[in-house]
Amino acid sequence: xxxxxxxxxxxxxxxxxxxxxxxxxxxxxxxxxxxxxxxxxxxxxxxxxxxxxxxxxxxxxxxxxxxxxxxxxxxxxxxxxxxxxxxxxxxxxxxxxxxxxxxxxxxxxxxxxxxxxxxxxxxxxxxxxxxxxxxxxxxxxxxxxxxxxxxxxxxxxxxxxxxxxxxxxxxxxxxxxxxxxxxxxxxxxxxxxxxxxxxxxxxxxxxxxxxxxxxxxxxxxxxxxxxxxxxxxxxxxxxxxxxxxxxxxxxxxxxxxxxxxxxxxxxxxxxxxxxxxxxxxxxxxxxxxxxxxxxxxxxxxxxxxxxxxxxxxxxxxxxxxxxxxxxxxxxxxxxxxxxxxxxxxxxxxxxxxxxxxxxxxxxxxxxxxxxxxxxxxxxxxxxxxxxxxxxxxxxxxxxxxxxxxxxxxxxxxxxxxxxxxxxxxxxxxxxxxxxxxxxxxxxxxxx
Numbered sequence: 001x002x003x004x005x006x007x008x009x010x011x012x013x014x015x016x017x018x019x020x021x022x023x024x025x026x027x028x029x030x031x032x033x034x035x036x037x038x039x040x041x042x043x044x045x046x047x048x049x050x051x052x053x054x055x056x057x058x059x060x061x062x063x064x065x066x067x068x069x070x071x072x073x074x075x076x077x078x079x080x081x082x083x084x085x086x087x088x089x090x091x092x093x094x095x096x097x098x099x100x101x102x103x104x105x106x107x108x109x110x111x112x113x114x115x116x117x118x119x120x121x122x123x124x125x126x127x128x129x130x131x132x133x134x135x136x137x138x139x140x141x142x143x144x145x146x147x148x149x150x151x152x153x154x155x156x157x158x159x160x161x162x163x164x165x166x167x168x169x170x171x172x173x174x175x176x177x178x179x180x181x182x183x184x185x186x187x188x189x190x191x192x193x194x195x196x197x198x199x200x201x202x203x204x205x206x207x208x209x210x211x212x213x214x215x216x217x218x219x220x221x222x223x224x225x226x227x228x229x230x231x232x233x234x235x236x237x238x239x240x241x242x243x244x245x246x247x248x249x250x251x252x253x254x255x256x257x258x259x260x261x262x263x264x265x266x267x268x269x270x271x272x273x274x275x276x277x278x279x280x281x282x283x284x285x286x287x288x289x290x291x292x293x294x295x296x297x298x299x300x301x302x303x304x305x306x307x308x309x310x311x312x313x314x315x316x317x318x319x320x321x322x323x324x325x326x327x328x329x330x331x332x333x334x335x336x337x338x339x340x341x342x343x344x345x346x347x348x349x350x351x352x353x354x355x356x357x358x359x360x361x362x363x364x365x366x367x368x369x370x371x372x373x374x375x376x377x378x379x380x381x382x383x384x385x386x387x388x389x390x391x392x393x394x395x396x397x398x399x400x401x402x403x404x405x406x407x408x409x410x411x412x413x414x415x416x417x418x419x420x421x422x423x424x425x426x427x428x429x430x431x432x433x434x435x436x437x438x439x440x441x442x443x444x445x446x447x
Contacts, residue, residue, distance in 0.1 A: 067107065070103045154220065241363075257346045293308070367412065
C-alpha cells in the first residue's frame with residue numbers, strides 16, 4: 001500500500017530543513033545554558049548559600065581596632081597675668097605660656113558572645129533559609145524540564161498540524177482538478193466542482209493559520225533556549241509509552257505530599273516562622289559577652305600608658321515600650337499563616353499528582369483508540385477512493401475521508417505528546433523528576 005501522503009510531506013519537510021534534527025536532550029542543554037529564568041534561579045541559589053555564613057557571624061567573635069593621633073597647642077594663662085611676681089628673687093611680670101601636646105592612642109577590642117539566644121535562633125534560621133533556596137532551585141530545575149518538553153512538543157504539534165493541512169491541501173487540489181475534468185466530460189455535475197473548490201479555499205485559509213501557529217510556537221521555544229530553534233526530531237510513528245510505575249495513584253499522592261518541592265519549601269518556611277517566635281522572645285532575655293581590650297596611649301610630657309583588660313559584660317533588658325511583646329504576637333500570627341500555606345501546598349501537590357496520573361492513564365487509552373481509528377480511517381479512505389473511481393462515491397465523500405484520516409493522525413500525535421507531558425508532570429508533582437527522565441522520552445523520537 002502506498003505510504004500516506006502526510007508522512008511523505010512531513011518527512012520531506014524535515015529533510016529540507018536540516019539533515020540532522022535536534023532532539024529533546026540537545027534542546028534541553030541549550031536551555032540550561034541560555035534560559036533566563038533558570039539563570040535567575042541559579043543566582044538566587046548562590047545568594048541563598050550565603051545565609052549560613054551570615055547567620056554564623058552572630059556567634060563568632062568581633063574584633064575592632066580604633067585609634068587617634070592628635071596634635072594641639074595649649075595656652076596656659078596665669079590668674080595674675082600682667083601683674084608682677086617674684087621669680088628667683090627677681091620681680092617680673094607674670095606671662096602667658098604655650099604648651100605643645102601630642103596624643104597618640106589605639107585600642108584593640110575583642111567581643112565574643114557567650115549567651116545571645118536571638119543570635120542562635122538567627123543562625124538556625126539561616127540554615128533553613130539555605131535549604132529553602134536549594135529547594136527553590138530544584139523546583140526551577142524541574143520547571144525547566146517541563147517547560148522545555150512542553151515547548152518542544154508544542155512545536156511538533158504545530159508542525160503536525162501544518163503538515164496535515166498541507167497534505168489535505170494537496171489532496172484537495174487533486175480532487176478539485178479531477179472534479180473539473182469530470183465536469184468537462186460530463187460525468188459529474190457542477191456541484192462536485194463547487195464542493196471541491198470550497199474545500200480547497202478552506203484548507204488554504206487553514207494553512208495560513210497553521211503557519212502562524214508554528215511561528216508562534218517556535219518563538220516560544222526560542223525564548224527558552226535563547227536561539228532560533230533548528231529542525232526538531234519528530235516522534236516515531238510506532239512508539240510504546242510506558243504506564244506510571246508504581247501503578248497505584250496513592251503512592252504518587254503520598255510522594256507528592258512529602259517530596260514535592262513546593263511542599264518542602266512550605267515546610268521550611270514553617271520551621272523558620274516557628275524559630276522566629278523564639279528569636280523575638282529573646283528580646284526579654286539577658287545577654288552575656290566576653291570582652292577583651294588592649295590599649296596604648298602616648299602623651300607628650302606624660303609618656304606611654306598601656307591598658308589591658310578582660311572580663312564579661314552582661315545586659316538585662318527591662319522595658320522596650322511593648323515592642324518585643326508585639327513582635328512575638330506578630331510572629332505567632334505569621335507561623336499560623338505558614339502552617340496553612342503548608343497545608344495548601346500539600347493539597348495542591350496531591351491534586352497535581354492525581355490529575356497527572358489520570359492524564360497519563362487516560363492518554364494511554366486515547367492513544368490506543370486513536371491508533372485503531374487511524375487504521376479504520378485509512379481503510380475508509382481507500383474504500384472511498386475506489387468507490388469514486390467506479391462511480392459509487394462522489395467527490396465530497398473522498399474529501400471527507402481524507403479530512404478524517406488527517407485529523408485522526410494529528411489527534412493521535414497530540415495524544416502522544418500530552419501523555420508524555422503528563423508523565424513528566426506526574427514525576428514533577430511527586431518531586432522525583434530529574435534530567436535523566438528525559439532519556440526515555442528522547443528515545444521515543446526519530447533520530
